[in-house]
Amino acid sequence: MADQNPESGSTEPGSPAASSPEQDAATRADTAPAIADDETAARLLNAAGERVPNAELEPWASELDAEAIGGLYRDMVVVRRLDAEGIALQRQGQLGLWPPLLGQEAAQIGSARALRADDFVFSSYREMAVAWVRGARPEGLTRAWRGISASGWDPFTVNMAPMQVIIGAQSLHATGYALGIQNDGADAVAVAYFGDGATSEGDVNEAMVFAASFQAPVIFFCQNNHWAISEPVGLQAHRAISDRAPGFGIPSMRVDGNDVLAVFAAMRSALDRARNGGGPTFIEAVTYRMGPHTTADDPTRYRDPAELELWAGRDPIRRVEALLRGMGAFTPEFEQQVADAADTAAAELRAVTIALKDPAPLSVFDHVYAEPHTALEREREQYRVYLEQFEPPEGAVQAADDAESTSADNGGAR
């Protein structure tokens, strides 16, 4: 793209007739260098599970004693298990689609556990672990993917907006919410979660302009999981993504997103700044999406298996386990407790999901407007009369719906 030359003709001489994913990756790397290493990311815990010093982050992690770290570990294990259950439910036809978070447990749990109940989250579709921490009921995690609702939870009981599918849009919403907090003289904070790909969208850039202009108490939390479907992060950014925010006048941090302690500490420090009138912060959590983009995606078409292997060695859960062992806190009882918690959560997710009923036909007209709307009332009435032409009556139709709902179809949604 950068040096298109219309004069030269643009067919690549000797371009291969067919190529492997590896070759394709290599081709792309020519035009867009990937930042695939995590060497410049700040951390408190390395991949081997050893504590490493970091003067900047350290103070913000001081409250994390063995028990708190154990809690973070438990959360990560539970959400990994819930994620696996989500995939299984999709494979069994109970969900139309599922966007796995495998590999991103530390980024989500570490950041969400740092929040206060009155902070408000605006997320994308992959933040199941954040929703879990915010207190969303299990069915909240699956209702939308089962195709019975566009949202999962009441935003005001968990202080989290419904998941956002339009890439980056939520970053503006978070900024606006933060402006409201500021006007109200409150000390809560709004947080926008988005991916590396989202940083290319206008909305995210405009959000940073607004946040900086008004010094809004908002945190931009970017999970750089290295891929936007098939596009490597190097296609979105030629430098570390965290380098972008300072240009908008927003301080940024680049942390190891697979280090739950570092993520927690980074978030704590950004929250503290925002609560005390210091304005926005941009956090880039460097992590990796270990699974496909969604259950409809085929990463073997674009991803080098060696990269996957590299990141498997940086697993966010295993390193905390090693830390806890070193602290003498990874007892057999603890291990059992965590396993039980994961089993219980997964079983509950499965049970409530399978029990979810299909919505009634006329509910298609519900909640479009907050006040009566005559055109919609007319349409609802027409459809009601139309449905009445058919036998059997409503009750039997609903029963048929229920039987049908065991085979949610997956039609290539992404």
Place this chain on the structure above:
Amino acid sequence: MTVMTLGGAINAGLRAALAGDEKVMLMGEDIGALGGVYRITDKLQAEFGPRRVVDTPLAEAGILGTAVGLAFRGYRPVVEIQFDGFIYPAFDQIVSQVSRMHARTEGAVTLPITIRVPFGGGIGSAEHHSESPEAYFAHTPGLRVISPSTPQDAFTMIQQAIACSDPVLFFEPKRRYHVKGEVDIDRPLADAAPMGGAHVVVPGTDVTLVAYGPLVATARDAATAALAEGVSIEVVDLRSLAPLDLETLAASVQKTGRLVITHEASGAGGLGAEVAASITERCFEYLEHAPVRVTGFGVPYPPAKLERHYLPDLDRIMDGVDRALGRFGSETAVLGSEVTR
């Protein structure tokens, strides 16, 4: 003749366009190594290289805005919007810039940009993946809007769109991507029917049923079902939504005296309203009944488990045909019992 899927035919059409004109280039999210989320650009990057089949950053306004600049420079960009619901971030570039550059420059600049949009529902997908935004663009002067319904048309019309000197929105009926049909890949483009013309795809005498894109197949099914009941439906595939081929439509309605229009998009301000008004203006004295619309409801596209209620299906189209014939159906609810508020 080769048997191909509709999606495969678009792929073949893109390949032919890339091979035939080195100024043609494809741009979009995930269209390279992945071949697009629907594989419509499968293997094209391997064949033509990453400078002609370009994976863009994740930014729709960026894609359309840079396409404008490329067109200034003599290129013919073919952009893919990954899903219907993701065209809105590019809306400003399309309606404020792409549509009117030719007029603004008093004809000095042409923007031969093709905007491919997989659109419509019926695939059990997530939010924002099943929209029918075509009316926004049909409403905007300077844009052409077309939608194929068969593999042959898909193959031909994508090439016609790319060859056209105007910006063209090419709405691909994604739930019909896997429908197979015969395609004549050797017939010269010049011999093909013009891009802007509607086709009578099922001849009939009692009712004209107008559809486009994904619902043409459903309309054909309705014609078959109606015949069993002794009603002869003439199905017209619009093919072009802007401009409309009013001659073909008027000729049909003058013959049948009755008009039903169906589309997935909601009815208010939709293509159905435009067709109904245009035909009423021209054929008022031929009409035996007011034109009838069978459309998606005035609600955001619903979650997957409700989409079968939202989408016009064979039964709802037949109900509309009944109304056009002045028979039972849900007519009382449409014209009678007015809700007053």
